[in-house]
Amino acid sequence: MSETMPKTTPILQTIGLEKRFGGILAAQNVNLAVEPGARHALIGPNGAGKTTVINLLTGVLRPTAGRIELEGRDITSLLPHQRVRLGMARTFQINQLFLDLTPLESIGLVVSERLGSGADWWRLVGTKSAVTDEIVEIVERFRLADVMHERTAILPYGKQRLLEIALAFACRPRVLLLDEPAAGVPEAERHELLATIEALPKDVTVLLIEHDMDLVFSFAERISVLVNGALFVDGAPDEVARDPRVKAVYLGEELDA
Amino acid sequence: MTVSADEVALYLKRRARWSPFEIAFWIFAFATIWLFPGKYLILKDTAILALFALSLDLILGYAGIISLGQAAFFGFAGYFAGLVAKYGIINEPVIALVCSGLITAALGFVTSFLVLRGSDLTRLMVTLGVSLMLGELANRYSNITGGADGLQGVEIEPVLGRFRFDLFGHNGYVYCLIVLFICFVIARRIVYSPFGLSLRSIKGNTLRAAAIGVPVKWRLVAIYTVSAGLAGIAGALLTQTTAFCSLDVFSLERSADLLLVLIIGGTGYLYGGLIGAVIYKFLQDWLANLTPQYWQFWIGLVLVVIVLIGRERMAGWVRIVRSLLVRLGTWLMPRLPALGGAAPDGR
Numbered sequence: 032m033s034e035t036m037p038k039t040t041p042i043l044q045t046i047g048l049e050k051r052f053g054g055i056l057a058a059q060n061v062n063l064a065v066e067p068g069a070r071h072a073l074i075g076p077n078g079a080g081k082t083t084v085i086n087l088l089t090g091v092l093r094p095t096a097g098r099i100e101l102e103g104r105d106i107t108s109l110l111p112h113q114r115v116r117l118g119m120a121r122t123f124q125i126n127q128l129f130l131d132l133t134p135l136e137s138i139g140l141v142v143s144e145r146l147g148s149g150a151d152w153w154r155l156v157g158t159k160s161a162v163t164d165e166i167v168e169i170v171e172r173f174r175l176a177d178v179m180h181e182r183t184a185i186l187p188y189g190k191q192r193l194l195e196i197a198l199a200f201a202c203r204p205r206v207l208l209l210d211e212p213a214a215g216v217p218e219a220e221r222h223e224l225l226a227t228i229e230a231l232p233k234d235v236t237v238l239l240i241e242h243d244m245d246l247v248f249s250f251a252e253r254i255s256v257l258v259n260g261a262l263f264v265d266g267a268p269d270e271v272a273r274d275p276r277v278k279a280v281y282l283g284e285e286l287d288a
Numbered sequence: 289m290t291v292s293a294d295e296v297a298l299y300l301k302r303r304a305r306w307s308p309f310e311i312a313f314w315i316f317a318f319a320t321i322w323l324f325p326g327k328y329l330i331l332k333d334t335a336i337l338a339l340f341a342l343s344l345d346l347i348l349g350y351a352g353i354i355s356l357g358q359a360a361f362f363g364f365a366g367y368f369a370g371l372v373a374k375y376g377i378i379n380e381p382v383i384a385l386v387c388s389g390l391i392t393a394a395l396g397f398v399t400s401f402l403v404l405r406g407s408d409l410t411r412l413m414v415t416l417g418v419s420l421m422l423g424e425l426a427n428r429y430s431n432i433t434g435g436a437d438g439l440q441g442v443e444i445e446p447v448l449g450r451f452r453f454d455l456f457g458h459n460g461y462v463y464c465l466i467v468l469f470i471c472f473v474i475a476r477r478i479v480y481s482p483f484g485l486s487l488r489s490i491k492g493n494t495l496r497a498a499a500i501g502v503p504v505k506w507r508l509v510a511i512y513t514v515s516a517g518l519a520g521i522a523g524a525l526l527t528q529t530t531a532f533c534s535l536d537v538f539s540l541e542r543s544a545d546l547l548l549v550l551i552i553g554g555t556g557y558l559y560g561g562l563i564g565a566v567i568y569k570f571l572q573d574w575l576a577n578l579t580p581q582y583w584q585f586w587i588g589l590v591l592v593v594i595v596l597i598g599r600e601r602m603a604g605w606v607r608i609v610r611s612l613l614v615r616l617g618t619w620l621m622p623r624l625p626a627l628g629g630a631a632p633d634g635r
Contacts, residue, residue: 097437112503129492129493129497136300136485150507151482163300176291283478
């Protein structure tokens with residue numbers, strides 16, 4: 032047994048995580064381990080508790096029991112913005128953008144906050160070259176250059192979705208949680224979005240929460256299936272696809288077809 | 289499509305550039321000193337109201353904090369400035385003004401923790417409550433404040449030891465206008481800074497602001513403190529230029545008028561408070577001359593009309609007038625674009 036390859040410590044780990052809403056157990060004994068640099072997907076039928084888990088991970092909700100560790104550090108009791116500072120950022124299933132700001136201003140805001148000039152009240156926006164250089168990089172990576180000075184409210188939905196990820200990415204997280212990034216994006220704009228997600232740097236660990244099976248199976252190297260608030264199956268994509276129990280509860284029709 | 293850092297910097301800074309409209313606004317503001325020599329008293333009151341409204345716009349228009357209690361800071365600083373002058377503690381008006389602003393900012397900092405809890409309605413009630421309490425304290429300790437008779441016997445020394453407040457109000461108006469301008473420049477600097485951007489993000493989407501690492505609570509505390517300081521400076525200006533202070537500085541009407549001013553002028557672009565104050569004061573003056581008894585009826589009517597028509601539509605008209613002015617300006621002065629190519633970015 033000692034011959035097996037050294038086990039890497041997970042970058043993000045939950046231990047016996049539980050969330051109870053009154054009499055309802057939305058998450059029970061969830062032991063999720065995300066390896067550094069992983070492309071990990073969390074799937075499950077509607078109401079399985081995916082959103083609860085992501086809200087627990089990011090600190091929007093407090094667990095009833097259990098622990099969350101980021102790089103071995105217990106973050107269970109930290110506030111959302113403190114978790115961001117420690118290197119975990121998320122996107123939202125329903126866009127949470129700054130509609131009156133331009134993509135340039137929104138990204139500039141995130142970069143300023145991270146580089147510690149968010150409280151500068153006398154310097155004008157855009158006068159610090161460390162900030163503007165980084166904005167350029169992010170604007171190009173997320174293909175927002177052609178709309179960067181439009182008001183966010185009037186951007187096409189696909190671009191808004193890209194900006195949603197760009198804002199989380201601009202926090203320079205080591206763990207990026209993508210909550211249904213492709214939800215509602217029209218076919219014509221999908222390719223751009225998926226290509227951008229594919230091209231995320233390998234040193235950023237990605238946990239993808241998704242409904243879209245094409246995206247999950249083309250992207251993820253490891254899949255965890257959540258059913259009724261509990262982890263059901265956890266493994267490589269082909270294992271998960273072959274697992275008869277998964278077929279039965281969830282994937283059945285789609286994979287048989 | 290590639291972008292350069294210079295281009296990004298340019299786009300980000302573009303908003304902060306002084307537009308021809310703004311330059312014209314301030315030139316006109318200072319020109320009033322010579323244009324309307326008989327109107328110094330109302331002009332001075334307008335400048336003070338404008339500064340006061342600016343303080344509310346910073347929290348309402350940029351951070352989304354609604355308040356019915358700005359009068360608390362206005363009144364507190366009004367009495368502070370009156371008392372330090374009366375007892376000769378600080379004689380030089382400019383120093384007294386700065387001190388009033390700082391001590392009121394400190395009061396704003398302390399009360400911010402009460403105010404920033406809860407929703408809009410809670411905030412309205414808490415801010416209102418704080419100003420009622422201060423007003424009642426001023427009434428109770430009439431041995432210090434003069435109570436219902438007001439603070440008597442305030443004597444204000446000449447500004448910088450040279451400019452005495454004269455009977456016609458000339459120096460008083462110039463003093464208020466300069467203070468307004470300086471405070472405006474500071475406020476303008478704040479809203480175009482990364483700090484100001486974070487405030488707009490909090491107003492736009494608090495949930496996301498926290499999710500990208502903005503310490504929401506501390507940013508709101510900071511701007512509330514600054515806003516209290518500016519309101520305090522406005523209150524101190526009133527006491528200094530009238531050499532008097534009475535309990536009505538704390539009145540609910542004073543806070544409510546401020547909201548009216550911002551409804552007239554609009555929020556979130558800094559000039560709303562200034563333009564609103566000018567319209568409100570001169571409308572009030574004009575109507576009071578026409579119908580001394582019923583002017584409030586007409587003010588009420590104007591408000592109802594404004595809200596019914598909707599500011600969006602009025603902003604559209606303003607934009608048309610503004611672009612006409614800009615075009616007229618560029619036609620008159622072919623060299624102007626080089627100075628402010630700026631062209632207001634259409635909002």
